[in-house]
Amino acid sequence: MTVITPSVPHAPFSAPPLPMSILRRLPFPSLSPRHRFATLAAVRQDTTVWTPSPVSSIEIAAESLFHVSIDVSNSPDLVASHTLPGQYLQLRLPDVEKPSFLAIASPSSLAASTGAFEFLVKSVAGSTAELLCGLKKGDVVELTQAMGNGFNINKIDPPEDYPTVLIFATGSGISPIRSLIESGFGADKRSDVRLYFGARNLRRMAYQDRFKDWESSGVKVVPVLSQPDDGWTGESGYVQAAFARAKQIYSPKGTGAVICGQRQMAEAPQIDIKHDDHCLKYA
Structure with a gap:
C-alpha cells in the first residue's frame, strides 16, 4: 500500500538558524554583546511577503x-x-x-x-x-504564497498500477481532500476509489452538496457519523472501524491511501498504513 505526506505546521514558522559559516563572517569583534544580538536579530528578521x-x-x-x-x-x-x-x-x-x-x-x-x-x-x-x-x-x-509540497500524486500513478485508492478524512480535514478530488487524479480510471469521511453528525459534515459530483468523478463517498441522529442508516462510529468492516482490498501492492484528519485515525491499527507505503498523509 502506498502513502502521500505533506504536513501543515500548527504554529507560525520561525526563521531558520543561520549557517555557522555565515556567522563566522559577520563583523562582530568590535561590538558589545547587546549590539551583537541586535545585529543578528536584524539578519534573521522575517522576510515573508504578505x-x-x-x-x-x-x-x-x-x-x-x-x-x-x-x-x-x-x-x-x-x-x-x-x-x-x-x-x-x-x-x-x-x-x-x-x-x-x-x-x-x-x-x-x-x-x-x-x-x-x-x-x-x-x-x-x-x-x-x-x-x-x-x-x-x-x-x-x-x-502568503502557497507553500508545501502538496499531495505527490506520482506515488500512485499510473492508475492502472494503483487501481484502488482509499481516502480517509475527518471534520475540516476534508478541505485539502476536496482540492485533491476536484483537481483530478484519474479516479474514473481506477476500479475502486473510496472516501471515508467522518463527522460527529450530518450537521457537522461539510461539502455534502458536492458528494454527487465527486461520485460522478469516480469517488465513492462513505459518510461515517460518530454520533448520528435517530434514523441514520449509514455507517456509524469511526472511519477506521467503517473501513475494517468493508475492507475489500484485493491487491495491497496496487493500493494507495490518502489520510487527512486526527492522529488517532491515521495511527489506527485497522488502517495499518506505514510511512514508506503508498499513502498520501496530510497531518
Whole structure:
C-alpha cells in the first residue's frame, strides 16, 4: 500500500538558524554583546511577503465550519504559487499578531480561471479563524504564497498500477481532500476509489452538496457519523472501524491511501498504513 505526506505546521514558522559559516563572517569583534544580538536579530528578521486580498464571500458550510472565498485575481504571483492539491498558506488579519495556517480547499484550476482561493475554516473561540469567519465581503486580509509540497500524486500513478485508492478524512480535514478530488487524479480510471469521511453528525459534515459530483468523478463517498441522529442508516462510529468492516482490498501492492484528519485515525491499527507505503498523509 502506498502513502502521500505533506504536513501543515500548527504554529507560525520561525526563521531558520543561520549557517555557522555565515556567522563566522559577520563583523562582530568590535561590538558589545547587546549590539551583537541586535545585529543578528536584524539578519534573521522575517522576510515573508504578505499580499493584501479582499474577501469575496463567507458562508456557513456546516456547524462551526465556514466556506471562505478570497479574491486573488489581482495577484498573479499568488495564483501561480498554487500548483498542487494539499498546499497551504498563512493568512493574517489587520491588527492581529498571530496568523492562521489554512489548507487551500479549491483546486488550482479555480484560481487560474476565476481568481479565487477557497478555504474551509473551523471557527474556534478566541482564534484568528473565529475573527476571519466574522468578516464581511470586501474586508481585506493578507496572504502568503502557497507553500508545501502538496499531495505527490506520482506515488500512485499510473492508475492502472494503483487501481484502488482509499481516502480517509475527518471534520475540516476534508478541505485539502476536496482540492485533491476536484483537481483530478484519474479516479474514473481506477476500479475502486473510496472516501471515508467522518463527522460527529450530518450537521457537522461539510461539502455534502458536492458528494454527487465527486461520485460522478469516480469517488465513492462513505459518510461515517460518530454520533448520528435517530434514523441514520449509514455507517456509524469511526472511519477506521467503517473501513475494517468493508475492507475489500484485493491487491495491497496496487493500493494507495490518502489520510487527512486526527492522529488517532491515521495511527489506527485497522488502517495499518506505514510511512514508506503508498499513502498520501496530510497531518
